[in-house]
Amino acid sequence: MTEFLRELPKCEHHVHLEGTLEPSLLFQLAERNNITLPSNFPASVAACNERYNNFADLQDFLDHYYVGMSVLIKEDDFYDLAMEYFKRAHADGCVHSEVFFDPQGHVERGIPIHTVVSGFERACKDANEKLGTTNKLIMCLLRHLPAADGLQTIASAAPYYQAGVIHGLGLDSAEKPFPPELFTDCYKTLKDQFPHVNLTAHAGEEGDHTYVTNSLNKLNVTRIDHGVNSQHSDELMAHLAENQVMLSLCPMSNVKLQVVKDVSELPIRKFLDAGVPFSINSDDPAYFGGYILDNYIHVHTRFGFTPKEWTKVVLNGINGSWCDEHRKAELRQKLQNVETKFSDLMTDN
Ligand SMILES: Nc1ncnc2[nH]cnc12
Numbered sequence: 001m002t003e004f005l006r007e008l009p010k011c012e013h014h015v016h017l018e019g020t021l022e023p024s025l026l027f028q029l030a031e032r033n034n035i036t037l038p039s040n041f042p043a044s045v046a047a048c049n050e051r052y053n054n055f056a057d058l059q060d061f062l063d064h065y066y067v068g069m070s071v072l073i074k075e076d077d078f079y080d081l082a083m084e085y086f087k088r089a090h091a092d093g094c095v096h097s098e099v100f101f102d103p104q105g106h107v108e109r110g111i112p113i114h115t116v117v118s119g120f121e122r123a124c125k126d127a128n129e130k131l132g133t134t135n136k137l138i139m140c141l142l143r144h145l146p147a148a149d150g151l152q153t154i155a156s157a158a159p160y161y162q163a164g165v166i167h168g169l170g171l172d173s174a175e176k177p178f179p180p181e182l183f184t185d186c187y188k189t190l191k192d193q194f195p196h197v198n199l200t201a202h203a204g205e206e207g208d209h210t211y212v213t214n215s216l217n218k219l220n221v222t223r224i225d226h227g228v229n230s231q232h233s234d235e236l237m238a239h240l241a242e243n244q245v246m247l248s249l250c251p252m253s254n255v256k257l258q259v260v261k262d263v264s265e266l267p268i269r270k271f272l273d274a275g276v277p278f279s280i281n282s283d284d285p286a287y288f289g290g291y292i293l294d295n296y297i298h299v300h301t302r303f304g305f306t307p308k309e310w311t312k313v314v315l316n317g318i319n320g321s322w323c324d325e326h327r328k329a330e331l332r333q334k335l336q337n338v339e340t341k342f343s344d345l346m347t348d349n
């Protein structure tokens with residue numbers, strides 16, 4: 001079954017490039033860039049891994065994550081970070097990734113947005129040429145910063161949206177007490193300027209289901225990142241299913257950040273049965289102990305989806321991706337090839 005899960009042409013829609021910073025690369029970059037980490041930062045790879053098993057909640061993780069990213073200084077650092085992720089995801093059978101990054105976390109440290117985007121863009125191109133994967137960049141706004149800061153960030157990123165280098169806008173960082181409606185102007189401003197831009201937002205991770213509803217209604221997003229708390233509103237569940245609004249779920253993240261004690265407590269079977277589309281993602285894999293395939297395996301061992309159910313999940317991921325129709329058709333063909341290869345597994349319901 002693991003081989004079947006590996007070979008499925010998986011799409012990842014929820015991964016923060018800064019969250020793919022493995023401790024080994026973090027220390028390597030700290031040395032390369034002469035960065036002294038704060039004295040309370042874990043001093044070794046082993047100490048990092050121990051710390052990563054003990055996040056109290058989202059904020060506790062974020063406090064560490066923002067310090068971790070301080071080792072990223074040069075264009076090559078951003079390139080190396082993204083390229084490591086693309087190689088790792090490819091080894092897991094991920095064929096298409098839509099990746100978040102947090103420019104404000106770099107610009108506020110004096111790193112020009114151009115340095116960040118150029119490094120990531122070059123990695124996207126190289127991954128496409130060398131690995132055959134397709135990749136899209138989604139810029140996120142940090143919701144703990146004022147919307148005015150978000151508007152400035154949007155203005156500074158306009159050339160990259162114009163050039164098609166950045167494809168989407170997201171909203172991340174501490175969810176409570178920063179509800180989506182604080183960023184209505186930011187989303188509207190970008191969408192007015194670039195009507196083809198794709199919109200998403202983190203919602204319903206720690207915030208309740210109204211964060212999901214308000215992201216849909218006030219920000220006009222077409223996708224929701226996490227969204228697990230949608231389960232508490234029947235009306236919202238029906239809306240998500242009827243309008244095929246995809247949730248980008250991150251099972252291992254939800255355990256590490258204490259949203260649930262175990263993946264088995266997540267409403268994944270409920271979403272599947274209700275026809276709410278979702279994809280399975282790694283969020284911040286360097287911090288949460290697993291990349292995309294590990295997340296698939298965690299879900300499989302808890303929910304025992306049949307191969308047919310898995311192909312449905314993967315098909316929903318392809319359909320919910322922001323790649324063009326030609327690429328989607330290619331990915332559907334890859335999925336059919338896997339179904340043929342594993343036809344002896346596909347006989348049940
Ligand atoms: N899981 C998460 N939720 C909100 N913001 C994030 N930034 C990185 N990971 C995040």
Ligand SMILES: [Zn+2]
Nearest residue numbers: 014172202283
């Ligand atoms: Zn996230």
